Each structure stands twice: as structure tokens, then as C-alpha cells.
Amino acid sequence: MKLVQADLLHRQIALVLAAWGMDKDQVETTARVMVDTDLRGVDSHGISMVPVYAEWLKRGWLKLPAPITVVSETPAIAVVDAAHGLGHAPSVKAMELAIAKAKSIGLAAAAVRNSTHYGAAGYYPRLAAAAGLMGWCVTNGQSKWVLPTFGAEPRFGTNPIAFAAPAKAQPPFVLDMATTTVAVGKIRNAAIERRAIPEGWATDAKGAPTTDAETAYNGGTATPLGGTPERSSHKGYGLAIMVEILSSLLSGGTACPLSPRVTPDGHALDNGHFMLVVDPKAFRPEGGFPGELDQLMTSLRQTRPIDPKQPVLVAGDKEEKSAKERAKAGIPVPPGLLAEVKKSCEAAGAQFLLG
Amino acid sequence: MKLVQADLLHRQIALVLAAWGMDKDQVETTARVMVDTDLRGVDSHGISMVPVYAEWLKRGWLKLPAPITVVSETPAIAVVDAAHGLGHAPSVKAMELAIAKAKSIGLAAAAVRNSTHYGAAGYYPRLAAAAGLMGWCVTNGQSKWVLPTFGAEPRFGTNPIAFAAPAKAQPPFVLDMATTTVAVGKIRNAAIERRAIPEGWATDAKGAPTTDAETAYNGGTATPLGGTPERSSHKGYGLAIMVEILSSLLSGGTACPLSPRVTPDGHALDNGHFMLVVDPKAFRPEGGFPGELDQLMTSLRQTRPIDPKQPVLVAGDKEEKSAKERAKAGIPVPPGLLAEVKKSCEAAGAQFLLG
Numbered sequence: 001m002k003l004v005q006a007d008l009l010h011r012q013i014a015l016v017l018a019a020w021g022m023d024k025d026q027v028e029t030t031a032r033v034m035v036d037t038d039l040r041g042v043d044s045h046g047i048s049m050v051p052v053y054a055e056w057l058k059r060g061w062l063k064l065p066a067p068i069t070v071v072s073e074t075p076a077i078a079v080v081d082a083a084h085g086l087g088h089a090p091s092v093k094a095m096e097l098a099i100a101k102a103k104s105i106g107l108a109a110a111a112v113r114n115s116t117h118y119g120a121a122g123y124y125p126r127l128a129a130a131a132g133l134m135g136w137c138v139t140n141g142q143s144k145w146v147l148p149t150f151g152a153e154p155r156f157g158t159n160p161i162a163f164a165a166p167a168k169a170q171p172p173f174v175l176d177m178a179t180t181t182v183a184v185g186k187i188r189n190a191a192i193e194r195r196a197i198p199e200g201w202a203t204d205a206k207g208a209p210t211t212d213a214e215t216a217y218n219g220g221t222a223t224p225l226g227g228t229p230e231r232s233s234h235k236g237y238g239l240a241i242m243v244e245i246l247s248s249l250l251s252g253g254t255a256c257p258l259s260p261r262v263t264p265d266g267h268a269l270d271n272g273h274f275m276l277v278v279d280p281k282a283f284r285p286e287g288g289f290p291g292e293l294d295q296l297m298t299s300l301r302q303t304r305p306i307d308p309k310q311p312v313l314v315a316g317d318k319e320e321k322s323a324k325e326r327a328k329a330g331i332p333v334p335p336g337l338l339a340e341v342k343k344s345c346e347a348a349g350a351q352f353l354l355g
Numbered sequence: 356m357k358l359v360q361a362d363l364l365h366r367q368i369a370l371v372l373a374a375w376g377m378d379k380d381q382v383e384t385t386a387r388v389m390v391d392t393d394l395r396g397v398d399s400h401g402i403s404m405v406p407v408y409a410e411w412l413k414r415g416w417l418k419l420p421a422p423i424t425v426v427s428e429t430p431a432i433a434v435v436d437a438a439h440g441l442g443h444a445p446s447v448k449a450m451e452l453a454i455a456k457a458k459s460i461g462l463a464a465a466a467v468r469n470s471t472h473y474g475a476a477g478y479y480p481r482l483a484a485a486a487g488l489m490g491w492c493v494t495n496g497q498s499k500w501v502l503p504t505f506g507a508e509p510r511f512g513t514n515p516i517a518f519a520a521p522a523k524a525q526p527p528f529v530l531d532m533a534t535t536t537v538a539v540g541k542i543r544n545a546a547i548e549r550r551a552i553p554e555g556w557a558t559d560a561k562g563a564p565t566t567d568a569e570t571a572y573n574g575g576t577a578t579p580l581g582g583t584p585e586r587s588s589h590k591g592y593g594l595a596i597m598v599e600i601l602s603s604l605l606s607g608g609t610a611c612p613l614s615p616r617v618t619p620d621g622h623a624l625d626n627g628h629f630m631l632v633v634d635p636k637a638f639r640p641e642g643g644f645p646g647e648l649d650q651l652m653t654s655l656r657q658t659r660p661i662d663p664k665q666p667v668l669v670a671g672d673k674e675e676k677s678a679k680e681r682a683k684a685g686i687p688v689p690p691g692l693l694a695e696v697k698k699s700c701e702a703a704g705a706q707f708l709l710g
Contacts, residue, residue: 076431076461077637106431107464107631111638134600151658151667163597165604173600175593181586198585200555207661227586230553231536235580238530238670241655242518245489245528245648249520250638255651276462276631282432283466283605293600296610300596303506306562312506315593 002338003330004354009047010035012341012353016050017086019350020057021064026089033088037120038331041322042176044185045120047333051340053086053117054347060266062086062116068093071113076101078110079251084268087118091137091273095124098277099131106282111251112273116142122176122319125164128277129172132290134165136276140247140256142269145184147221149234152207154221155257158184159243164316166280168290170297174316179240180222191217200227246274357693358685359709364402365390367696367708371405372441374705375412376419381444388443392475393686396677397531399540400475402688406695408441408472409702415621417441417471423448426468431456433465434606439623442473446492446628450479453632454486461637466606467628471497477531477674480519483632484527487645491631492517495602495611497624500539502576504589507562509576510612513539514598519671521635523645525652529671534595535577536588546572555582601629 004012014031022030038046056062066085070078070093078097082090094110101108112118121137128135141157148155158178165173181201190197190213202216202223203209209228210216225236248255251272263269280289303312326332333341338354345352359367368386377385393401411417421440425433425448433452437445449465456463467473476492483490496512503510513533520528536556545552545568557571557578558564564583565571580591603610606627618624635644658667681687688696693709700707 072638072640074461074637079638105460106429107462109462109633134605148655148658148667150660150662150665152661153659155655155658161594165597165600173596175597177587177590177593181581200582200586225581225587225590226536227555227582231555231582231586232532232580234668234670235532238532239516241528241651241670242520242530244651245520249644249647249651250489250633250635252639252643255647255654257651257654258647278464278605280605282429283427283434284607285427288607289604292604292610296596296599296604296612299610299612300503300510303503303510304508305505306507307505310505312503313589315589315596 001332001334002354004333005330006035006039006327008353009038009331013047013050015350015353016345016348019348022085023065023067026068026085029092030086030088033092033119033123035331036123039323039326040120040319041326042120042319044183047331047341048337049117049119050344051337054344056116056269061263061269063268070097073097075105076108078108080110080112082112082115084114084116087112087115087139087271087273090115091118091124091275092127094273095127095135095137095275095277098275099128099133102128102133102277102279103131107276107278109274109276111275113251113253114268115271115273116269117271118273120176121160121162122164122174124275125162126172126174129164129166129174132166132279132281134278134280135163137162137273138243138246139271139273140244142256142259142263142271144256144261145222146180146224146240147203147207149224149229149237156240156244157256158222159240159247161239161243165293166290167293167297170294171316171320173293173297173314174319179225179236179243181225181227181236182222184222187213187216187222200231247272250274356687356689357709359688360685361390361394361682363708364393364686368402368405370705370708371700371703374703377440378420378422381423381440384447385441385443388447388474388478390686391478394678394681395475395674396681397475397674399538402686402696403692404472404474405699406692409699411471411624416618416624418623425452428452430460431463433463435465435467437467437470439469439471442467442470442494442626442628445470446473446479446630447482449628450482450490450492450630450632453630454483454488457483457488457632457634458486462631462633464629464631466630468606468608469623470626470628471624472626473628475531476515476517477519477529479630480517481527481529484519484521484529487521487634487636489520489633489635490518492628493598493601494626494628495599497611497614497618497626499611499616500577501535501579501595502558502562504579504584504592511595511599512611513577514595514602516594516598520648521645522648522652525649526671526675528648528652528669529674534580534591534598536580536582536591537577539577542568542571542577555586602627605629
């Protein structure tokens with residue numbers, strides 16, 4: 001497994017993005033978001049997306065260049081159009097607008113329309129937390145992987161929810177979760193390794209529960225969080241539709257369940273994103289919020305564990321640990337991915353730096 | 356099973372609340388919220404709470420009268436103090452403030468501090484939906500029932516999330532869910548009936564999974580949504596802490612994990628609530644949002660079902676059906692509860708109307 005230092009990975013991603021024709025002012029931002037994701041151990045959403053984006057460009061699902069437009073703006077709200085480019089830079093723009101507005105009036109929201117993939121949802125609320133504010137971000141998926149409770153066919157994506165809140169001495173609380181039981185990547189990995197998966201993760205093509213990863217990955221579906229009706233999969237399903245409403249209907253995009261199962265070549269993907277920022281000081285001018293969040297998180301970590309070797313964690317702990325480790329040791333890039341990135345570089349006419 | 360018409364139940368609840376010394380202007384609102392909850396089939400949060408509230412009053416966990424104060428207010432934000440009374444009326448006040456503000460600037464939020472129980476969370480966002488707006492409401496619980504993933508002791512309550520969005524021709528989308536796998540009431544009911552519960556619902560006193568309802572209910576815990584670590588209970592746990600942060604830390608209350616396991620007699624409960632309202636027209640002035648939500652919900656209901664006898668539902672469908680049926684047939688009040696309500700009436704010096 002090759003270990004690549006973050007700054008080299010950044011340069012490599014930036015070269016590819018520029019070669020694809022991305023607007024210059026978006027290249028650095030996009031590379032920064034993608035490398036940050038890899039640093040935090042979310043391997044499914046960083047450098048590993050380069051070959052996927054290359055394929056999308058070829059199909060016309062993703063357009064570059066894609067100038068970012070602020071469509072409308074009030075003291076409390078902004079709507080940003082991503083022109084069917086990658087979602088990272090327009091989402092940073094939207095979150096920055098929401099942060100500035102929330103600092104002024106206490107809370108603000110921003111929507112991004114006509115977007116595609118924006119990487120890991122957790123990046124954007126962390127920008128708010130870094131500014132001392134709470135942030136949310138949700139996005140709808142475009143790959144129909146998930147079925148409604150009692151349904152036999154997938155209708156929506158893994159529709160993640162991310163939330164971050166600022167602490168005082170500690171890193172922020174950062175929740176970043178798909179509204180499915182597990183990420184589709186976990187089912188895929190089990191299929192590749194021919195491992196069985198736990199009951200409740202996935203179904204076969206008819207919507208019946210399966211523990212066979214290959215059956216699930218090839219034509220099956222992922223379950224909403226909860227897993228089965230008796231374990232309240234309607235809750236994961238309900239959260240996913242809440243995310244869908246905020247991401248697509250509110251921004252003026254098309255809801256995933258109302259779009260075709262596979263996007264035709266030449267038609268751009270149509271993801272929407274929604275961000276919200278709230279200033280704790282607007283509620284508590286005395287400023288006690290961040291210090292109490294430290295206390296709350298410390299107290300949760302001190303919960304008596306079932307197994308002393310596995311202490312209780314708080315959302316964001318795992319990613320924070322990964323970021324520290326990988327900043328030193330480098331980011332692992334497996335050989336298969338390395339070969340694919342090389343191919344993407346060659347096809348785009350970008351120098352390959354990871355040889 | 357006695358069937359009680361909604362207006363009679365309203366009068367009964369109002370008599371008890373008034374006899375307890377509740378401020379006159381809060382009695383009608385509180386009774387309305389409680390009866391609405393019973394109409395919608397959420398039997399755990401309406402009339403069945405009367406004997407519970409009576410016990411809390413006796414212990415000093417709940418104070419009446421409890422004048423509502425708006426502690427601070429800006430064009431975007433309100434903070435309401437509930438003076439340790441019941442949470443229904445101050446929460447309606449907070450939501451009404453947020454609705455008025457959101458109509459003016461596009462979005463707004465309100466927090467309620469020093470509150471206790473406020474019934475079913477879904478009532479409050481439905482007020483926003485009735486005004487053509489989207490609403491959220493969350494609250495922290497005060498009964499430590501739920502353990503963090505990998506933990507062996509319960510640290511927080513069932514911390515529900517509610518969200519409603521306005522449709523055009525259809526009732527709104529209404530999600531109202533505890534962040535646990537199932538409500539504690541379901542475990543209690545199984546214990547009473549000596550039925551086994553599915554794996555993943557609950558644990559014993561040491562945090563180990565159990566399917567024995569009595570073991571779970573007497574000293575055990577409820578699991579965060581997901582149920583077990585391998586089925587991503589860290590997601591339900593993460594959502595619950597997000598709710599905790601918004602409800603207690605933001606409003607200036609005490610986070611449940613930082614308070615004693617059992618509230619001492621004489622000390623009021625310390626629940627906090629958080630509400631958010633967003634106007635879809637602030638993002639889409641052309642007004643396409645509600646009609647598209649109709650389409651989205653219809654399309655989801657038309658998903659091919661696994662079993663044709665169990666069609667796919669949308670969040671809120673079950674409660675809407677119950678409300679229609681119970682408005683005609685009346686609200687079922689089981690004999691045990693009826694006897695307890697009678698006792699509460701007698702103790703408070705209120706007339707018993709349900710004989």
C-alpha cells in the first residue's frame with residue numbers, strides 16, 4: 001500500500017482537476033476538500049473519486065468548467081447554482097455565505113442547486129464549527145440504492161446528514177452519517193472479499209433481506225437505518241426523505257425518486273445541497289456553549305464501556321484520530337486505485353505524480 | 356375499551372390542568388396539544404400522561420403555575436423560559452414566534468429552557484407546515500434510558516426529532532421519531548405481555564443485548580437507532596447527541612448525561628426544546644415546493660411493495676389515518692388508564708367526566 005503525503009496528493013488532484021477544465025478559482029478549494037476527506041479516513045470520498053469523476057465527465061453527467069453563480073441572496077438566505085460541476089467549491093461558497101450571515105443575524109441557510117458530488121458532507125459544517133458556529137449540511141444522492149420500508153425497489157440514495165458544533169478545548173462534535181444502515185462501499189467490499197454481511201444491511205433484488213454480499217451488491221439494495229421494519233427502518237427512511245426534501249425540492253432540483261433510475265448519457269446529474277448555520281451566542285450571549293460541549297463529550301467518553309478495550313467514542317473522534325495519523329504517515333492509496341488514477345491522469349493529459 | 360370523543364377528552368384534561376393551578380391562558384393550548392396527540396394515535400403522549408404529570412407535581416419535578424417568559428428576542432431568534440411548567444404551551448409560543456419571524460426573513464429559530472415534558476414532538480413542526488413553512492423540533496429526554504455505542508450504562512433519553520414540510524393537496528410530510536430503535540413503551544408493553552422482543556431493541560443492565568423484555572425493562576436500556584454496533588447504532592447515538600446539544604446546551608439547560616441519573620424530589624426537571632422554521636418561498640419564490648412534495652409523496656407510496664397487502668407509506672400517513680378514524684369513533688382509553696385518570700381527578704379536586 002503506497003502512502004502519499006497530503007501535500008503531494010493535493011498537487012496531484014489539483015493537476016487532474018485543472019486538466020479537466022475546472023475553473024482555476026475552484027481547483028484549490030476542491031483539492032483541499034478531497035484531501036481533507038482522505039486525511040480523515042473517509043476513503044470512499046477523496047482521491048478514490050477521481051476515476052469516478054473521469055467516467056462521469058465522459059458520460060456528460062458532470063460538466064466542466066462550471067462557473068458558480070449566487071442566484072439569490074437575502075440577509076438570511078443564499079441560493080447558489082453549481083452549473084453541473086463538482087459540488088465541493090459551490091458548497092464551500094454556500095457555507096461561507098451562510099457563516100457570514102449567521103454571524104450577523106444569528107442563523108442563516110444556503111441551498112446549492114444543479115450540483116453533482118460534493119465529497120464528504122461533514123466538511124461543510126466543520127467550516128461553521130471552525131468559525132465558532134453550529135453547522136448542518138445535507139445532500140441527496142443520485143444513485144438509487146435504498147428502498148422505502150415495505151418497498152421492493154430502491155427509490156433514493158444514501159442521503160447523508162452532517163452536523164458540527166464548536167467546542168472550546170477539544171475538536172468539534174462532528175456527525176457525518178448516511179441515512180442507510182451502512183455505506184454501500186461496505187457491502188461492495190464484502191462482495192469483493194466474498195464475506196457474508198450481517199442481516200439487516202441489505203436486500204436482494206426483490207427487497208427480501210439477504211446476508212449474501214454479492215446478491216446485495218449486484219442488483220440488490222441497501223436498507224434505511226434501522227435495517228428491517230421491526231427494527232424501525234421507517235426512521236432511516238423518514239430521515240432520508242427529510243434530506244431529499246431539503247436537498248432537491250427546496251433548492252429547485254429534481255427529487256431522486258422522481259428521476260429515472262439511471263441518468264441517460266449527456267444529462268447532467270442533479271444533486272442539491274442544503275446548509276444551515278446557527279450561532280450559539282445568539283441564544284447564549286454569555287458564551288457558555290463551547291465549554292459545556294467539552295464537558296458533555298468528555299462525560300460521554302467516560303461512560304463505563306462493555307469492553308475496556310473499546311472505549312465509548314463521540315462523533316468525530318475516529319476521523320480526528322485518522323487525520324492526525326495520516327498527516328504524519330501519509331494517506332494510503334491501494335495499488336488498484338493508484339493504477340486507475342494514473343489512467344485518469346493520462347486520459348486528461350495531467351502529469352502523474354504518484355509513481 | 357372506552358371510546359371518548361375528542362371534545363369530551365379536551366374538557367377532562369382542561370379541568371385537571373386548571374385544578375393543578377396551571378395558568379388559565381395555558382390550559383386550552385395544553386389540552387389541545389394532548390388531545391391532538393391522542394387523535395393521531397400516539398397513545399403514550401396524550402391523556403396517558405395525566406397520571407405521570409400528577410406524580411411529577413407531587414415530587415416537585417414539575418411546577419405549576421408556570422408563567423411563560425420570552426427571555427430574549429431578535430428578528431431571527433427567540434428564547435422562551437417555561438418556568439418548569441409543562442412544555443406544551445411555551446413550545447407553542449416558541450413555534451409561533453419562529454413562524455412569524457420566518458415569514459418575515461425566511462427562517463428563524465426558537466429555544467425553550469427550564470421546561471419539562473411537551474408531549475409529542477411532531478405537533479410543533481405541524482404548526483409551521485399549517486402556515487406553509489417547514490418546521491423542526493427536537494427535545495432532550497430526562498429519563499436515562501439509552502446507552503452510547505460501546506457503553507454499558509444509559510446516559511441520555513430517547514431524544515426525538517420531528518420535521519414537517521407543507522404539501523399542496525395532501526397532508527404535510529410529518530416525521531416524528533425517537534432516536535432509539537423503538538420507543539421504551541414498546542419494550543414495556545412486551546414485558547407486561549411476557550413477549551420476547553427482537554434482538555437489537557434493548558440490552559440488559561450490563562449493556563449486553565437481550566431479547567427478554569422484562570430484563571430489558573427492569574434495569575436494562577434501550578438501544579440507539581441501528582440497534583447494535585455492527586448495524587450502526589453509532590448513528591442513532593450521534594443523532595441523539597445532536598438533539599442533546601440543540602436542546603440543552605443551546606438553550607442554556609443541563610445536558611442529560613451531566614445530570615444525576617434520577618432527579619431528586621423537589622428539583623424540577625430541566626428539559627430544553629429547539630425549534631427551527633424555514634420558508635420554502637425564500638428559496639423558491641415561484642412557489643413550486645408544495646406541489647412537488649405532493650408528487651414526491653405520491654411517487655413513494657406507489658413504490659412496488661414486497662407484500663401487496665402492506666403498501667409503502669410516507670411519514671405521517673399512519674397518524675393522519677388515525678386522526679380521521681378517531682375523530683369519528685372516539686379515542687380509546689383502556690380501563691387501567693381510566694381508573695388512574697379518575698384518581699388524578701380526585702386528588703386534584705377536578706370533576707371526572709369520563710365515567
